[in-house]
Amino acid sequence: MFASCADPKTLEGLNWLLCYLTTGKQVLFYQSFLTVLTLIAITAPIALAFGFGGALAARSHVAPLRWVGKGYTAMVRGVPDIVFFLFVPVALDQGLEWIRHKTLCPEWTAPVRQGSDFVVCAAAKLPLSSSPQSVHEIYGFVLAIIAFSVVFGAFAANVLYGAMQAVPQPQLETAEAYGMSRRQVSRRILIPQMWVYALPGLSNLWMILIKATPLLFLLGVADIVYWARELGSRKSAIYDFPHPDWRLWYFLVLLVFYLAMTKVSEVVLRRVTARLTRGQATMAGEAMRKAGA
Amino acid sequence: MKKLILMTAVLALSAGVATAQTxxxxxxxxxxxxxxxxxxxxxxxxxxxxxxxxxxxxxxxxxxxxxxxxxxxxxxxxxxxxxxxxxxxxxxxxxxxxxxxxxxxxPAASAYVGLKADANIGGRVSAQVGTIQADYVAQSGATLLEFATLDDTVAAVKNGEADAVFADKDALLPFVAESMGEFVWAGEEVQLGGxxxxxxxxxxxxxxxxxxxxxxxxxxxxxxxxxxxxxxxxxxxxx
The missing domain is CATH 3.40.190.10 (Periplasmic binding protein-like II)
Structure with missing residues (x-):
């Protein structure tokens, strides 16, 4: 990065460290923080939407819809994350490639599955083999977002389902007595009140999501833990900047990052909780009312 | 004529695509x-x-x-x-x-590295998961400790979790050479794989x-x- 860093062997002390901290590899480490933040920023709302849909489906009076909702949560919750992470992206990727293969290369007669190989024509590859590595990385990233959303959506669905059950029954009955339809009861009474019950569970999920990003590397997306391990491990003289095992320092950086994330999340969640508790028929809501009065 | 130029252009292009297979x-x-x-x-x-x-x-x-x-x-x-x-x-x-x-x-040698030359290579031996060395250790009767990367297998020896690490000799060489005597070769070299x-x-x-x-x-x-x-x-x- 700096001209003075051209020959690292001659550097010493602070200069060495400065040059070391600005190598291309270190910059990749810094960028991976952005990758992780982007991932959770995109995944959280999508997972919440999945969860919301799943919870509503699980409560539905239409039997097939209910089965879908229940089946979704039961299946995803029952399968280990790591299995799911290998399965969803690969299945999705192969499914898309298969469809493209069928439409783009109709003249191809060889079977797609040959032994353990999955073979599609070159034009059906997703992304194309010839596209630059950045496209492959973005594609992997998108697959990761989908996989994370499906997994965390299932957990969120169960949390929201529980929260919907926790809304006091008399509230719903009163609404019905006022002549509201089922849909109106859901929209006006159930959903506005359930969030406060869902929040503790959702905040747990959020914290787990923040720390689940090392699974990204299964999909070829390098996250902060991967880089910390890679950069921190002992570097022999084959590297420009040899150093002993520095994983402790790198993991300390991660520790600070995760603690900071936790702190920020706590502050935000406390505010959201306070906002959602206002006027609720819960102990906290009651306490708030009395304090205000 | 135009058609000819077009044809050659197409041919050149497709040839270009064919040779530049990624x-x-x-x-x-x-x-x-x-x-x-x-x-x-x-x-x-x-x-x-x-x-x-x-x-x-x-x-x-x-x-x-x-x-x-x-x-x-x-x-x-x-x-x-x-x-x-x-x-x-x-x-x-x-x-x-x-x-x-x-x-x-x-075919190159695989070797054991421990903290001393008489390290117990029949005891707890670390190897990278899914390698021929891991298979060999498992069959040798020693207790196999598997790790995801080579670095982790060596670190296990350093912190005492394993008695020795078993890996490609060439990959272990820099660790031994630069450890200033901390790591030493142990046991016999083994020829593995093709x-x-x-x-x-x-x-x-x-x-x-x-x-x-x-x-x-x-x-x-x-x-x-x-x-x-x-x-x-x-x-x-x-x-």
Whole structure:
């Protein structure tokens, strides 16, 4: 990065460290923080939407819809994350490639599955083999977002389902007595009140999501833990900047990052909780009312 | 005339596409000096240099991809990349799933490293998961401790979790050389596997033949021997 860093062997002390901290590899480490933040920023709302849909489906009076909702949560919750992470992206990727293969290369007669190989024509590859590595990385990233959303959506669905059950029954009955339809009861009474019950569970999920990003590397997306391990491990003289095992320092950086994330999340969640508790028929809501009065 | 020009243009273009076939090379990036990620953040090492040479000779455009050692074969089979060039020893078990080219590193010794020369190599021995060394340790009767990367296997010896680490001698060499006496060779060297080769999908016979031919050429003109000496030192086994 700096001209003075051209020959690292001659550097010493602070200069060495400065040059070391600005190598291309270190910059990749810094960028991976952005990758992780982007991932959770995109995944959280999508997972919440999945969860919301799943919870509503699980409560539905239409039997097939209910089965879908229940089946979704039961299946995803029952399968280990790591299995799911290998399965969803690969299945999705192969499914898309298969469809493209069928439409783009109709003249191809060889079977797609040959032994353990999955073979599609070159034009059906997703992304194309010839596209630059950045496209492959973005594609992997998108697959990761989908996989994370499906997994965390299932957990969120169960949390929201529980929260919907926790809304006091008399509230719903009163609404019905006022002549509201089922849909109106859901929209006006159930959903506005359930969030406060869902929040503790959702905040747990959020914290787990923040720390689940090392699974990204299964999909070829390098996250902060991967880089910390890679950069921190002992570097022999084959590297420009040899150093002993520095994983402790790198993991300390991660520790600070995760603690900071936790702190920020706590502050935000406390505010959201306070906002959602206002006027609720819960102990906290009651306490708030009395304090205000 | 116009048509002719157009035709040649199309031909030239399609020929261009055909010759510039992109091959994605999958590697681990954590096994110096075979392959590692250098300070610029790029794949480097013996296999990088050899791979680039092979692609140049075969007229292929090569793109380097890194992945976990654990999932390196599944990712090949599902088509995320087209070759594995990651210090992978040729074994019959792997040969059932993937096809290997001829070896580009001759069968080399695996060795034990411990904190002292009489380290108990029948005790707890660490090895990288999914390697021929891990299989060997398991069969030797010692307690096998498996780790995801080579670094972790060596760290296990350092912190006392394992009595010795068992890995490719060439990969352990820098650890021993630079530890200033902390790490020493232990026990006897062992010959394992049929050398290191490039792995491809069984259906990719054309590409495999291409690389096979290129390796033959590079072996014949001494390029491979020169590269082995450059990356593994003067004592390395040559062809």
């Amino acid at each position: 091959v994605r090379m999958g590697t681990e990036g954590a096994y110096p000096p075979y392959n590692f990620i250098n300070d610029k953040g790029e794949v480097d090492g013996y296999e990088r240099e050899l791979g680039d040479k092979m692609c140049e000779l075969a007229g292929l455009t090569c793109e380097w991809v890194t992945t976990d050692w654990d999932s390196i074969i599944p990712n090949l089979l599902s088509g995320n990349y087209d070759t594995i060039i990651a210090g992978m020893s040729i074994t019959p078990e792997r040969g059932e799933v993937v096809d290997f080219t001829q070896n580009y590193i001759p 050398g290191v080769g490039m792995a491809l999908r069984k259906t990719d016979t054309e590409l495999r033949d291409k690389f096979d031919a290129v390796i033959t050429t590079l072996k014949a003109d001494g390029t491979i021997n020169a590269l082995i000496t450059k990356w593994f030192g003067d004592e390395a086994v040559l062809f």
